[in-house]
Amino acid sequence: MNAILLSFLISLAVNAVFFAVAAIRRTDVVTDLSYSLSFALLAIALPSFGAHEPVQLAASLLVLIWAVRLGGYLLTRILRIKVDHRFDKMRDKPLRFARFWLLQAIAVAVIMLPVSYLLGRDSAPDFGLWAITGVAIWFIGLVIETAADAQKSSFKGREENRERFITSGLWKFSRHPNYFGEMLVWWGLFLYAVPFLDGAAFAVVIGPVFITLLLLFVSGIPLLERSAEAKYGDDPAYREYKRRTSILVPLPPRS
Numbered sequence: 001m002n003a004i005l006l007s008f009l010i011s012l013a014v015n016a017v018f019f020a021v022a023a024i025r026r027t028d029v030v031t032d033l034s035y036s037l038s039f040a041l042l043a044i045a046l047p048s049f050g051a052h053e054p055v056q057l058a059a060s061l062l063v064l065i066w067a068v069r070l071g072g073y074l075l076t077r078i079l080r081i082k083v084d085h086r087f088d089k090m091r092d093k094p095l096r097f098a099r100f101w102l103l104q105a106i107a108v109a110v111i112m113l114p115v116s117y118l119l120g121r122d123s124a125p126d127f128g129l130w131a132i133t134g135v136a137i138w139f140i141g142l143v144i145e146t147a148a149d150a151q152k153s154s155f156k157g158r159e160e161n162r163e164r165f166i167t168s169g170l171w172k173f174s175r176h177p178n179y180f181g182e183m184l185v186w187w188g189l190f191l192y193a194v195p196f197l198d199g200a201a202f203a204v205v206i207g208p209v210f211i212t213l214l215l216l217f218v219s220g221i222p223l224l225e226r227s228a229e230a231k232y233g234d235d236p237a238y239r240e241y242k243r244r245t246s247i248l249v250p251l252p253p254r255s
Contacts, residue, residue: 003120015105036071046119053124113207114193134192141184148178173250
């Protein structure tokens with residue numbers, strides 16, 4: 001079976017199971033966990049289809065490291081906050097809730113396209129400049145995403161900060177540094193896969209383009225910006241922070 005097709009089937013199966021659990025138990029605990037777990041299972045399952053070359057297995061390991069880190073963070077967060085308010089209008093509407101899970105399953109498989117194609121190849125070049133560059137960008141992205149998540153978690157974990165917004169650490173230079181890091185992770189993995197690509201196979205660039213557009217315009221930054229505006233929009237300090245701080249790419253604050 002084609003590795004890309006299998007990635008869609010695995011992602012659909014994982015999300016179908018977690019949808020059933022979330023719908024029956026009316027819990028948000030498994031929602032974000034299912035996202036990262038889908039990537040982890042794909043990283044484990046798909047190498048069996050390829051040539052098992054070190055460069056392929058290394059790509060699988062990169063995805064697995066990212067997924068385990070993100071899954072651990074998201075699970076810890078939902079256990080602390082208990083409820084994910086993104087789903088307040090969905091839990092009592094099964095079809096709308098199911099649509100979210102279906103779209104999440106498709107999104108996982110689309111984002112994974114470069115790696116799925118790479119892992120399914122029956123031959124692989126040695127590590128080269130593309131792979132080294134890709135790993136470097138992946139690593140920078142992972143460090144930024146991990147640091148940003150840790151800084152925000154530590155900040156929000158203090159009782160006096162529960163209703164405040166973070167302006168320290170990476171958040172001094174970007175309002176969404178974690179999303180910037182995640183974009184770098186997937187663009188790094190695409191660059192890693194470039195030596196495997198030819199002709200129509202370059203269409204797998206849809207993966208990093210998709211996650212970039214998703215975070216920029218759909219489910220990432222727009223949702224959080226609207227939430228922050230509703231919560232802090234009347235606060236002069238927030239308006240000043242918003243004016244001075246880059247929305248995505250970490251940059252020195254504007255004067």
